[in-house]
Amino acid sequence: MSSRDAVLGRIRSALAADTDPPPPVPRDYIRVGANPPGSEPVLELMVDRLVDYKAQVREISPAELDDAIDAALTDQASVVIAADLDPDLVEPTRRSGRAVTVDGDPTVLTPAELDAIDAVVSTAQVAIALSGTIILDAGPGQGRRAITLVPDFHLIVLYADQIVQTVPEAIARLDPLRPLTMIAGPSATSDIELERVEGVHGPRTLYVLIVR
DSSP states (O other): OOHHHHHHHHHHHHHHTOOSOOOOOOOOSOOSOSSOTTOHHHHHHHHHHHHHTTOEEEEEOGGGHHHHHHHHTTTOSEEEEETTSOHHHHHHHTGGGOEEEEETSSSOOOHHHHHTOOEEEEOOSEEETTTTEEEEOSOTTTOOGGGGTSSSEEEEEEEGGGEESSHHHHHTTOOTTSOOEEEOSSOEEEOTTOOEEESSSSOSEEEEEEEO
8 A cells, every 4th residue: 555545445434424514604795785887986996996806987977988098109119919809999090190009910929929919909808806806708899818918008998887896796797617807007026025926927008998
């Protein structure tokens, strides 16, 4: 008998002696927030969380969206977008002489090509106010995960009704089989001395336009 078999045998013997049924799992956690999606308290909490995570945030009206996109991209000379980004969002992205590259038209960009592009503009699937998390699922206007991770600047257009208060509300809007990317502020990490370093695992700057 090997050492592995001996250890596993002892574990099985110890577990076999325990005949008590497992305790019930509590299921009384909050499933729905006290405030509906897109309501003032939810938006206020979302903005507070994003700002705390060092993201740049603007709340705007639909009429202000075009100019807000152009202004957010002031310092970005080149932008990558998904092939299915809403044309109404593409037009202001192209303003001010920016070079806009469509990923997948005709072929997907290589990591090196993406690294040479300044920014990415995308939409999102849902956002969680309680945690300040924005979730992408490669749906319309989002593109594949790589285009939102390699460029150094990420502009997300988020609509008020996409912002829910709690995690269960967000999960209910997601397909678990889709590739999910969860974003809470710019990419950041810290070493053993807690020195914050940004841009290691994704964009160094996150800019969120909340359309309400």
